[in-house]
Amino acid sequence: GENVEQHPSTLSVQEGDSAVIKCTYSDSASNYFPWYKQELGKRPQLIIDIRSNVGEKKDQRIAVTLNKTAKHFSLHITETQPEDSAVYFCAASHWSDYKLSFGAGTTVTVRA
Amino acid sequence: EPEVTQTPSHQVTQMGQEVILRCVPISNHLYFYWYRQILGQKVEFLVSFYNNEISEKSEIFDDQFSVERPDGSNFTLKIRSTKLEDSAMYFCASSVRQKLDTEAFFGQGTRLTVV
Numbered sequence: 144g145e146n147v148e149q150h151p152s153t154l155s156v157q158e159g160d161s162a163v164i165k166c167t168y169s170d171s172a173s174n175y176f177p178w179y180k181q182e183l184g185k186r187p188q189l190i191i192d193i194r195s196n197v198g199e200k201k202d203q204r205i206a207v208t209l210n211k212t213a214k215h216f217s218l219h220i221t222e223t224q225p226e227d228s229a230v231y232f233c234a235a236s237h238w239s240d241y242k243l244s245f246g247a248g249t250t251v252t253v254r255a
Numbered sequence: 256e257p258e259v260t261q262t263p264s265h266q267v268t269q270m271g272q273e274v275i276l277r278c279v280p281i282s283n284h285l286y287f288y289w290y291r292q293i294l295g296q297k298v299e300f301l302v303s304f305y306n307n308e309i310s311e312k313s314e315i316f317d318d319q320f321s322v323e324r325p326d327g328s329n330f331t332l333k334i335r336s337t338k339l340e341d342s343a344m345y346f347c348a349s350s351v352r353q354k355l356d357t358e359a360f361f362g363q364g365t366r367l368t369v370v
Contacts, residue, residue, distance in 0.1 A: 185363060186363040189359075234298075243290075248297065
C-alpha cells in the first residue's frame, strides 16, 4: 500500500517568513495529493491539492509543488501569519480509490 | 456551508463495551469514510462505504468493527468489544463521488477513550 512520509514534524517560523513542508510517497500510481490544515480541536480542512498532471499550483500565499519522478511534493506558505499556526497533513491517493494515505503531520507555529 | 457532523464529540467507555459513533454526512454525498488518529500518530484509513456496502477496508478494520447506514442521513461506526488500543480520534468523511476532482469533507471527530 501507499506510504507517505512527512517532514518536519514541527516547524517554528517568524511571522512573515516562509514555511516549507515536504512529503514523499511510495506508490507511483498515486496521482492526487491534497493538503489539510487542522487547527486545535477542529476538523481537517482541505487547503490546496494537486494532481499528477500538474507540477505546481498556487493559491494566494499557499503553493504546492509535485515531482513525480522523485515522488515527493511540498507545501509552501509565504508571508506567514499567526493564523497559519496549525497542524498540516499531506496525503496521497489514486483516482480509482479515494482512500487517503496521510503523512504524520507537521505542527507549524508562527511566532509574532 | 454544509458540514459533516459527528456525535458524540467525546466518548468514554469501559474495555469490552460496545460503542457506536455517529456521523451525518453532507446530504448530496455518496461516498462515506471512517478514519482514525491515535494520539501523536498519523490519520489512518479504516473503511469506505458506497451504495450501502463497504467498498474498501484496511487491515485495522477487523471483525470488531462494522459500519451501517441505517437511514438516509446517518452513517455509523460500531466497535463491538472495545480494547484499550481503540482509543483514538475517529473522523468521518464524505465526498460526492470517488473521483479525482472530489474533496473529502471531514467531520470534527469523536474522541474515543477506552478505560
